[in-house]
Amino acid sequence: MVTKTPKKKKVLKQGMLSNVMHQFDNAANIVGLNPNIRKILEVTNNELVVHFPVRMDNGEVEVFTGYRVQHNNSLGPYKGGLRYHPTVDIDAARALAMWMTWKTSLAGLPYGGAKGGIQLDPAQYSNPELERITRRFTYALGDNIGPELDIPAPDVNTNAQTMAWILDTYMSTKPPAERSMNMHVVTGKPIGAGGSEGRDRATGYGVFLTIKFWAESKQVDLKDKKFIVQGFGNVGYWAAYFLEREGAVLTGVQDAYGSIANEHGISVEKLSEHSQANKGSILGFGDAQSIDNTDFFGLDCDIIIPAALGNQITAENAKRIRAYLIAEGANGPTDVGAEEILLKKGVNIIPDILCNSGGVIGSYFEWLQNRNGEIWQLEEVMQKLEKKLRESFTKVSETAKDRKVDMRTAAFIIAIERLEETYLQRGIFP
Ligand code: NAD
Numbered sequence: 001m002v003t004k005t006p007k008k009k010k011v012l013k014q015g016m017l018s019n020v021m022h023q024f025d026n027a028a029n030i031v032g033l034n035p036n037i038r039k040i041l042e043v044t045n046n047e048l049v050v051h052f053p054v055r056m057d058n059g060e061v062e063v064f065t066g067y068r069v070q071h072n073n074s075l076g077p078y079k080g081g082l083r084y085h086p087t088v089d090i091d092a093a094r095a096l097a098m099w100m101t102w103k104t105s106l107a108g109l110p111y112g113g114a115k116g117g118i119q120l121d122p123a124q125y126s127n128p129e130l131e132r133i134t135r136r137f138t139y140a141l142g143d144n145i146g147p148e149l150d151i152p153a154p155d156v157n158t159n160a161q162t163m164a165w166i167l168d169t170y171m172s173t174k175p176p177a178e179r180s181m182n183m184h185v186v187t188g189k190p191i192g193a194g195g196s197e198g199r200d201r202a203t204g205y206g207v208f209l210t211i212k213f214w215a216e217s218k219q220v221d222l223k224d225k226k227f228i229v230q231g232f233g234n235v236g237y238w239a240a241y242f243l244e245r246e247g248a249v250l251t252g253v254q255d256a257y258g259s260i261a262n263e264h265g266i267s268v269e270k271l272s273e274h275s276q277a278n279k280g281s282i283l284g285f286g287d288a289q290s291i292d293n294t295d296f297f298g299l300d301c302d303i304i305i306p307a308a309l310g311n312q313i314t315a316e317n318a319k320r321i322r323a324y325l326i327a328e329g330a331n332g333p334t335d336v337g338a339e340e341i342l343l344k345k346g347v348n349i350i351p352d353i354l355c356n357s358g359g360v361i362g363s364y365f366e367w368l369q370n371r372n373g374e375i376w377q378l379e380e381v382m383q384k385l386e387k388k389l390r391e392s393f394t395k396v397s398e399t400a401k402d403r404k405v406d407m408r409t410a411a412f413i414i415a416i417e418r419l420e421e422t423y424l425q426r427g428i429f430p
Pocket of ligand 1: 154155156157158203230231232233234235236254255256257280307308309310329330331356357359360
């Protein structure tokens with residue numbers, strides 16, 4: 001039987017750059033950021049746009065556009081994901097690269113921020129085509145990425161397999177004696193290709209942990225709490241998996257194809273099996289009703305986890321939100337207008353640069369293992385991740401309390417002050 005590829009819902013053009021700039025300006029004003037350092041952080045260091053040809057299965061050649069934006073590397077090599085999506089453009093890459101700089105700084109990692117990707121809808125291409133597209137993109141990026149320069153990782157519609165193709169292509173262009181010393185050019189690799197135990201779940205586990213820390217701080221018991229997830233990919237699935245294990249109940253899910261709900265609970269594992277057998281779509285799942293996409297964020301629940309794209313929670317749908325906690329698994333899911341409304345309503349927001357930072361922390365562990373020729377066990381990785389995230393969460397909570405600001409502003413303040421200190425100590429060349 002031939003299964004039809006499910007039809008995707010429309011995505012509005014995103015304006016993430018203005019959101020990230022607003023968030024930065026707000027925190028920079030509060031800390032009175034040195035004006036010269038502000039000028040540096042307001043712009044990206046390097047922006048690479050590549051057009052590259054790839055032969056399709058039918059023998060025709062298609063030309064693709066790929067991006068890599070390197071925002072800042074004052075704390076260490078550029079770090080950030082590669083996204084394959086029709087909305088990828090230079091502004092999206094700039095915004096996401098900036099968020100990476102704040103995220104790595106907040107997490108206390110020796111990294112800067114970068115982001116990139118290819119403007120395409122992967123559902124339109126075969127696996128061999130995606131492999132050739134990825135390899136040719138890697139070749140086009142050339143030495144603009146590197147294990148001590150700029151280290152990509154998975155993001156929307158890219159995964160461990162994508163990273164393995166990048167690694168193999170990058171290594172193959174090096175002299176034989178140098179190949180294995182380049183293993184850490186990408187993170188999020190499959191275990192057999194130099195990946196780390198636990199990296200697959202690191203982001204979702206981190207989202208869960210920040211919710212758990214938040215619940216502890218507010219004396220909220222997560223058992224029987226209702227949560228809904230937008231995006232049932234790597235981040236959404238793992239966050240739901242760990243929350244369900246804690247006793248919380250998944251009552252609604254939205255992905256690129258539509259939305260489903262069941263107030264009595266949706267089994268995370270059963271939905272994952274269904275989605276895998278249905279070309280990545282949740283639609284048609286037997287134990288839930290299909291609902292209108294516009295009703296999704298207004299569902300009756302305690303916690304919302306946006307884990308798809310940017311600008312999904314807007315001034316329009318924020319008014320209908322009934323949850324008291326939003327845990328931002330995605331990057332930039334809440335726009336500035338929505339945030340204003342939500343904070344006024346007393347909704348707590350665990351900001352993306354804290355909430356989903358488990359991913360880049362997991363990547364850092366993979367990079368360290370590759371660099372040092374070590375292999376850590378799953379338990380060790382998860383413990384180290386929890387320790388680091390708890391430190392970040394505590395710092396953000398304390399800063400929010402001391403400065404009387406929301407958690408996002410607090411997270412940005414910590415990130416910006418660390419960067420400011422670096423510039424002040426090192427000075428500006430020449
Ligand atoms: P993924 O490709 O594994 O999953 C994306 C999910 O979002 C899919 O279920 C897809 O159907 C859904 N989706 C796509 N467009 C949608 C739309 N318009 N409406 C509703 N759902 C839609 O991607 P991922 O790696 O899970 O990344 C999700 C988000 O988390 C992104 O914002 C990404 O930047 C962020 N993030 C990912 C990582 C990571 O380690 N993968 C780390 C930090 C942050």
